[in-house]
Amino acid sequence: MSTPAAVLEARNVTMQFGGLKALADFNLTLLPGELVGLIGPNGAGKTTAFNAITGVYPPSAGDVLVAGERVNGRRPHEICIAGVARTFQNIRLFKELTALDNVKVACHHGRKAGFAGAFFLTPSFVADEERITARADEYLEVMGLSHRRAALAKNLPYGEQRRLEIARALASGPKVLCLDEPAAGMNASEKVALMELIHRIRDQFRLAILVIEHDMRLVMGVSERLVVLDHGVTISQGAPEKVRKDPKVIEAYLGDSYLEEKKIAVPGAPTP
């Protein structure tokens, strides 16, 4: 049985690459409107969790459900249609297209107009096209990019390219938005502004958002709940103030020397 109203569920999802278990028995339930941070040191399995959820790799074991529907084995675009959109750690825009066209491409999801409509510019095709342009403009506005609508994606400053990726993800009309390090490469004030923006789009579109972010202070400030991975294993989860004090999290991030220095006992660890 799926949890009522959950928009996304991962149940015991495991990703095995040869001898490496990059993700082990990963469980996650996202409700509409929840903003959850997925954190952990380098190589912890965060992107692997995203890849398993969004169909980049089919999970080696376990299930992924979108709005109660099992989506294991579906292709990424099919999972996107089911309601999960994502951005990537390395920006993946159509660099030679304008900002507007980058968003319009995503707005075309599920569009029925065929070749004939496009070739003969039938009235319904033109009306459809206008509606899509208007929608794409709205997403650009939400992300503060209206002034860049005609600019080629490759010519946008880095921070704006990241915001354009989010605009494009929003344009597919998702229930769940997975953001892989959306603030990477930004300066401190850009990061804070982006996190405020992520909060706003969550409220405006009533989205569930799962965000990977390395900046602990930032992600703790923006998320209502955190899930912490280390070596593919979920070592802690809960409210940021609880996770922040969890010795297992401190140990994973900072190593034993920090714990010894601060005299913090790790549950389950042998006493010296």
Ligand SMILES: Nc1ncnc2c1ncn2[C@@H]1O[C@H](COP(=O)(O)OP(=O)(O)OP(=O)(O)O)[C@@H](O)[C@H]1O
């Ligand atoms: N396609 C793959 N084939 C083999 N190993 C992989 C593959 N993808 C990821 N891994 C390995 O799985 C582990 C988890 O990687 P992953 O990228 O998910 O970590 P991460 O938490 O996102 O790290 P980072 O914060 O550095 O991006 C790493 O050891 C990585 O080398």
